[in-house]
Amino acid sequence: MPMWIEWTIATKFLHEGKVQSTLILVGIAVGVAVIVFLTALITGLQSNIINRTLGTQAHIKVQPTEERNRILPPATGSVQLVLEDKRAQRLRSINNWQQVRDVLDTLPRVTAVSPVISGPAFARRGEALQSVVLVGIDAPRYLRIIPIQNDIVAGVFRIAAGDAVIGKQLATDLGLRAGDKLRLDGGQQRESVVNVAGIFELGVRELDARYVYLEMKQVQSLLNLPGAATIIDVTVDDIFDAQTVATRITRLTGLKAESWMETNAQLMNALRSQSLSTQMISAFVALSVALGIASVLSVSVVQRTREIGILRAMGTTRQQMLRVFLVQGALFGLAGSLLGGLAGYGLVGAFNTFGPKLFYIPVSPWLLVAAAGLAMVTGIISAAVPARRAASLDPVEAIRHV
Amino acid sequence: MSEHDASQEVLRLQGLRKSYNVGKPTEVEVLHGLDLRLQRRDFTALVGASGSGKSTLLNLIGLLDRPTAGELFLLAEPTRSMDDARRTAVRGSAIGFVFQFHHLIQAFTTLENVLMPLMVATGKPMREQIDRGRSLLAQVGLDGLEQRKPDQLSGGQQQRVAVARALVTHPALLLADEPTGNLDSKSATEVFQLFRNFNREFGCAVLLVTHDSRMSDQCDRTITLVDGNIESDEARG
Numbered sequence: 146m147p148m149w150i151e152w153t154i155a156t157k158f159l160h161e162g163k164v165q166s167t168l169i170l171v172g173i174a175v176g177v178a179v180i181v182f183l184t185a186l187i188t189g190l191q192s193n194i195i196n197r198t199l200g201t202q203a204h205i206k207v208q209p210t211e212e213r214n215r216i217l218p219p220a221t222g223s224v225q226l227v228l229e230d231k232r233a234q235r236l237r238s239i240n241n242w243q244q245v246r247d248v249l250d251t252l253p254r255v256t257a258v259s260p261v262i263s264g265p266a267f268a269r270r271g272e273a274l275q276s277v278v279l280v281g282i283d284a285p286r287y288l289r290i291i292p293i294q295n296d297i298v299a300g301v302f303r304i305a306a307g308d309a310v311i312g313k314q315l316a317t318d319l320g321l322r323a324g325d326k327l328r329l330d331g332g333q334q335r336e337s338v339v340n341v342a343g344i345f346e347l348g349v350r351e352l353d354a355r356y357v358y359l360e361m362k363q364v365q366s367l368l369n370l371p372g373a374a375t376i377i378d379v380t381v382d383d384i385f386d387a388q389t390v391a392t393r394i395t396r397l398t399g400l401k402a403e404s405w406m407e408t409n410a411q412l413m414n415a416l417r418s419q420s421l422s423t424q425m426i427s428a429f430v431a432l433s434v435a436l437g438i439a440s441v442l443s444v445s446v447v448q449r450t451r452e453i454g455i456l457r458a459m460g461t462t463r464q465q466m467l468r469v470f471l472v473q474g475a476l477f478g479l480a481g482s483l484l485g486g487l488a489g490y491g492l493v494g495a496f497n498t499f500g501p502k503l504f505y506i507p508v509s510p511w512l513l514v515a516a517a518g519l520a521m522v523t524g525i526i527s528a529a530v531p532a533r534r535a536a537s538l539d540p541v542e543a544i545r546h547v
Numbered sequence: 548m549s550e551h552d553a554s555q556e557v558l559r560l561q562g563l564r565k566s567y568n569v570g571k572p573t574e575v576e577v578l579h580g581l582d583l584r585l586q587r588r589d590f591t592a593l594v595g596a597s598g599s600g601k602s603t604l605l606n607l608i609g610l611l612d613r614p615t616a617g618e619l620f621l622l623a624e625p626t627r628s629m630d631d632a633r634r635t636a637v638r639g640s641a642i643g644f645v646f647q648f649h650h651l652i653q654a655f656t657t658l659e660n661v662l663m664p665l666m667v668a669t670g671k672p673m674r675e676q677i678d679r680g681r682s683l684l685a686q687v688g689l690d691g692l693e694q695r696k697p698d699q700l701s702g703g704q705q706q707r708v709a710v711a712r713a714l715v716t717h718p719a720l721l722l723a724d725e726p727t728g729n730l731d732s733k734s735a736t737e738v739f740q741l742f743r744n745f746n747r748e749f750g751c752a753v754l755l756v757t758h759d760s761r762m763s764d765q766c767d768r769t770i771t772l773v774d775g776n777i778e779s780d781e782a783r784g
Contacts, residue, residue: 149670157654455650458611459664459712460639462632540611544646 148472151465154456155472162445166477169441173481173520174488176434180427181489181516186496187423189506191416195384198409201347203259203290203378204387207245207394207402209237236264238373245398246377252397254381254390257289260374262364267330268311268357270319277315278355279329281364290378293345293358299323300343304360309339312353313346329357331367339363434520435527438477442470442531446538453535454543467536474528475521482520486513556623557719557752558585558608563617565603577603578775580617587719589752590743592763595772601756602724604772608754609722610638622719639668643713643751645723651697651708658684658693661711668716676715683711687741703734710741714749721745721753727762739765 159166212232219225239245242260249258262281267274284304288294293310294302300323302310309327321327325341339359346353365371379402381390387404394402406413446453453466490513493506565578577600585591595601606612607619610626619626621641626634643664651660661680662672672680684690687707689700697705706726713721723742727735739762746753755766763769764783771779 150666153666154654161654451650452652455646455652456663456667457635458609458638458644459667460635460716461667462635464632465667541606544611544650 148468150461151468151472154469155476158445158449158469159473159476162448165441165445169437169477170481170484172437173434173477174485176430177482177485177516177520178488178492179430179485181486181512182492182496183423183426185489185493185506185508185512187419189504191419192507193504194412194416198412199384199405201291201349201352202405202408204381204384204405205379205391205394205402206408207239207249207377207379207398207400208375209239210399210401212237236368236370236375238262238370238375239377239400242374242377245400246374248397249377249379249394252390252393254383254386255379256382257286257378257380259283259286259290259378260361261287261376261378262361262368262370262374263376264331264364264368264370266332266357266367268315268319269328269330270321270325273319275315275318276355277311277329277357279331279364279367280356280358281361282358283361287378290380291347293347296345296347297343298346300341302345303342304358305342306360306363307340308342308360310343310345310358311341312356313344314350314354315357316341316344318354327357329359329367331369333369335367335369337363337367431519431523434481435523438474438524438527439530441477442473442528443534445473446470446531446535449535450538450543451545453538454540454545457538457540458544463536466538467532470532470535471525471528474524474526474532476524477528478520478522478524479517481524482517483513485520486516489516555587556584557587557589557621558754559583559620559623560608561618561620563604563607563619564615565600565607565612566615569615576615576775578607578614581775581777583770583777583780585720585752585754587752588746588750589754589768590746590766591752591754591768591770592766593754593756593770593772594758594760594763599772600775601772605722605724605754605756608720609642609644610634636668639664640716641719643716643718643721645706645709645713645721645726647725647728651705651712653697656694656696657689657700657708660697660708661715663712664716680711680715683715684708686744687711688737701734703730703737706730706734706738707741710738710745714745714751717749718751721751723753723755725756725758727757727759735759735762 211234214229214232216227246258246260249255260283264279266277266279268277282304298313304310311321311327316322319327321341323341323344326338327341328336328338330336361374365373379394381387384405388406391402391404394400457466490508493508497505560581560583563578563581564576566574566576568574581604593601593604603612607614614627621637626637629637652663655663658680661684662676665676666672681693684693687710689704689707692700692704697708700708721742727738730738742753742755745751755762757763766783768780768782770777
């Protein structure tokens with residue numbers, strides 16, 4: 146076994162200095178427990194928030210670029226002053242959206258692509274009038290992005306000609322039940338009457354009060370955009386890659402692709418600050434753990450100066466001496482992090498059982514593995530300075546040391 | 548076994564000098580060009596007053612320290628140009644140390660202490676190495692105490708463990724720095740007797756630093772060091 150003697154000497158030294166070893170182990174364990182618990186808590190909290198946010202929206206929205214005014218260049222020799230108003234953005238289709246959809250389908254990391262036509266309208270029932278958002282979808286594709294069929298509270302999720310699926314709030318406002326008729330007004334006398342096939346509740350007020358899901362064709366005719374799709378919704382396998390993929394889509398298609406991070410910039414900013422503060426706390430806890438290991442081993446080198454000298458006189462090399470102390474650092478890190486990791490999991494379990502129960506913290510075994518690995522590396526790094534001192538001791542001096 | 552048989556030469560010093568604080572105003576030369584040979588089977592006492600350079604010389608011979616000038620041949624191999632790794636390897640295999648204080652390592656048992664020079668060189672000890680350690684412990688009169696920790700032994704017993712440890716690698720040269728200086732006279736005699744026996748049995752050269760004239764009188768050869776020079780080098784009957 147390689148390094149057998151280093152391991153043997155290191156473990157015997159640790160065992161002999163039981164009190165020191167125990168104290169520093171408890172110190173490391175507390176530090177690791179704090180890091181594990183904090184990381185699990187924040188990760189759980191954030192993934193909960195992100196899931197809630199992304200449960201009702203696509204990771205990337207692809208839209209046509211904005212229309213801009215084109216200004217005639219001034220005649221040579223003349224100066225032109227322009228007072229320009231931004232152009233009103235009319236609802237427009239994505240050019241060749243079928244081809245764009247097929248291109249997006251082939252992109253790596255993209256898990257679902259769904260063309261949507263969406264625009265404003267009025268929903269009317271008797272005298273009651275509500276402004277709504279018409280969403281014309283290709284149902285099988287759309288469900289891969291937002292699985293509304295799981296949130297149906299009445300009726301069924303069915304998108305066929307003449308069928309609509311509406312939000313619970315809208316149904317309440319208009320007094321609609323599944324199976325009732327609803328009149329939709331797209332403006333300029335474009336009206337149609339649809340059958341309410343199902344009612345969904347996503348838990349987001351804006352959506353529950355406004356969304357009316359229809360077949361694409363129906364919306365196209367209501368909005369007078371035959372054959373159009375105004376948005377292509379895209380999901381990706383890793384939500385944090387959304388920005389990268391969005392940039393790539395823009396480069397490929399020339400369309401405006403907006404990731405959920407841009408859409409929810411404030412949320413992202415908050416999450417990022419939260420992660421940053423967690424990392425800061427973890428880093429400082431890790432630093433104090435590292436300093437603890439370093440100081441315990443430094444004291445140990447001084448205490449064992451004579452023994453180090455004897456070992457050197459008996460043919461122990463500098464490298465072996467160095468490794469004896471690096472192994473001690475690694476063992477501190479490993480044992481401390483296993484203890485601390487278990488304690489951290491205990492805390493997480495206690496939180497899940499007795500805490501406010503607003504959300505559940507998932508416990509990943511990888512966090513423990515990562516903590517153990519990191520703590521071992523930290524232990525080795527912290528041991529570097531004392532180990533180098535042990536290795537560089539002059540054996541003559543060391544043996545005389547009392 | 549002739550005196551001039553080179554293969555029997557264990558140690559040769561050639562104009563060996565040692566200075567401290569080299570290049571500083573406080574530079575001081577402790578050893579002034581020593582020439583010396585030790586043969587296999589030599590049983591030699593190194594005597595001298597405090598400050599005569601005995602310990603310095605022993606550290607140089609033990610490759611724990613480097614000479615300022617001159618050359619030191621160990622088993623006919625020049626050692627001054629060796630790098631630290633090579634010196635450590637030679638030290639581990641060719642030289643056995645016994646110090647004034649036993650210098651055992653508390654964390655290990657008696658047997659493990661004896662096996663330490665082997666474990667450091669080759670890792671986990673093999674069956675025959677363990678047997679060798681046990682038989683050495685038996686030879687120093689400590690059989691049955693293999694699993695004791697050093698602090699459970701008397702001073703004389705500890706020093707006998709140290710002797711066994713020094714011999715476990717079959718060193719060509721055994722260096723002992725006042726090995727009995729800290730023992731009562733009965734224990735001292737026993738330890739000295741061990742050196743004698745091992746010198747005869749294994750043929751390892753012994754160089755013994757001592758203040759004790761009773762001890763040096765029993766050696767085959769006595770080298771007297773005065774102020775960093777060899778004043779006399781006498782062989783006995």
